Amino acid sequence: MIEYRMPSLGADMESGFLREWHVRPGDKIKKGDIIAEVETQKGIIEIEVFDEGTIGELLVQVDEKVPVGMLMATIMPPGEEKAGPVAAPAPTAAAAESPVAAMPGPPPAVEKAALPENHIRASPLAKRIAEEKGIDLATVKGTGPEGAITRDDVEHALAAQVAPPVSPSQKEAALPTHPSEAQAAAPIPQAAVQPLEQITMQPGEVAPKPAGPGFSPETIRMAVAAAMSKSNREVPHYYLETKIDMSKALAWLTEANKQRPVKERLLPAVLLLKAVAKALNDVPDLNAWWENGLQRKNSINIGYVVSLRTGGIIVPAIHEADSKTVDELMFALNDLIPRARALRLRSSELADSTITVTSLGEGAVETVYGVIYPPQVALVGFGGITPQPWTENGMLDVRPVLTATLAADHRASDGSTGSRFLTAIKQYLQEPEKL
Secondary structure, eight states: OOOOEEEOSTOOOOOEEEESSOOOOOOOOOOOOOOEEEEEEEEEEEEEEEEEEEEEEEEETTTEEETTTEEEEEEEOTOOOOOOOOOOOOOOOOHHHSOOOOOOOOOOOOOOOOTTTTTBOOOOOOOOHHHHHOGGGGGOOOOOOHHHGHHHHHHHHHHHOOOOOOOOOHHHHSSSOOOSSOTTOOOOOGGOOOGGGGGGOTOOOOOOOOOOOOOHHHHHHHHHHHHHHHHHHHHEEEEEEEEEEEHHHHHHHHHHHHTTTTTGOOHHHHHHHHHHHHHHHHHGGGGGEESSSSEEEESSOOEEEOOOTTTTTEOOOOOTTGGSSSSHHHHHHHHHHHHTTTTTTEHHHHOOEEEEEEEOOOOSOOOOOOOOOTBBBBBEEEEOOOEEEEEEETTEEEEEEEEEEEEETTTOOHHHHHHHHHHHHHHHHGGGGGG
16 A cells, blocks of 8 residues: 655645545546645645555545645555455354354445535535636536536636637737847847746637635745745855856857747747756756755756746746757746746646756846755856857957856855856857757
8 A cells, every 4th residue: 555645845845735636535546647736835736646556545634734744645556456345254163053143234225315406516625716706616517526626627617708719810910029130249139038937828828827815925925935044044055156158049049949930939048947957967966955965866857936926936847857858848838837827836846846047037137146945955047148248269249148156055065066067057058059
């Protein structure tokens, strides 16, 4: 039997509230399936399983407070089934000869009380959202256990009400454009340095709905404050910075985007993320956690800082970033950022980051210094790309320049290690075609 316990969704998390089960006893599950939704300070988080089998028992009630590590459910591995009733042993000869009263038979089955005809099965979270949004649950088709209405069912019904039809011409007119050419000394095109925070849904698409009530800017800010205060108290930070000539990267990006459909065009941020991922392969001491010593991680899962429109930040993870192409990274970001802003993330997207990247993007200040998110041991910051004087081979020029910074845990590495890491990022960005 496999025990499923409440996962930790961040170093600052102590407990959460179970808001909805997506499974019931007897359901078959596989790795990656969503089995429940938990409410934390970071929103409603979909928690997933990492085993295959059959749900045994659900041990936590909806709306119950669940501490990290508490047993929530049992899972039977494939091939293991619940044992049937144990057969009574055959009577001994002595017992057979002695008269005994006949054992009473099993009590007759009791039928469940019939629900009223107008009763609607719905999870508490679904009912709460429906009431707030003015959705009549009688018009919603349930897809949960025994036809129960789930949060997703309510949000699909809401999306169907508010999504306006969009013509092809309107879609094309509203899509973002990218520069047709990039010259080293020319002004930097605004579209070429669009920050990831500006990623939005395409016209006609419906953004994920916010997770629900209770997630005020103050709540998010308090969660961030607790984590950052803990980091500043316990982690001995050191900082390094370097400047990177981005002319080759932007020129390559312009040419690459000419060959892509509008919806698939790349932003500079994916080159930065890919360069970080490759540099971590070269300097693995920074792809690690500090928990009773340095623990290097085999997977490179980059947490990307997303600014919430109501204030605060959230840091979802891009898994296996080093094995993704730049196109796959762009696809991942277009999926991740709207869900992050709606506070609709999976548990693994909040708990698995091995390093954090923050990118302020176009129009921002030149330099950003971050605070490490424990138990990670490093954070990379990218400021805005700005025209700056640049000398090469004794010649003075104006180039698009990016300042990259590193905040690192001095228990896990030193300045020499951090310097090699930033230098590797710089070198990879000088050969963008190899990313």
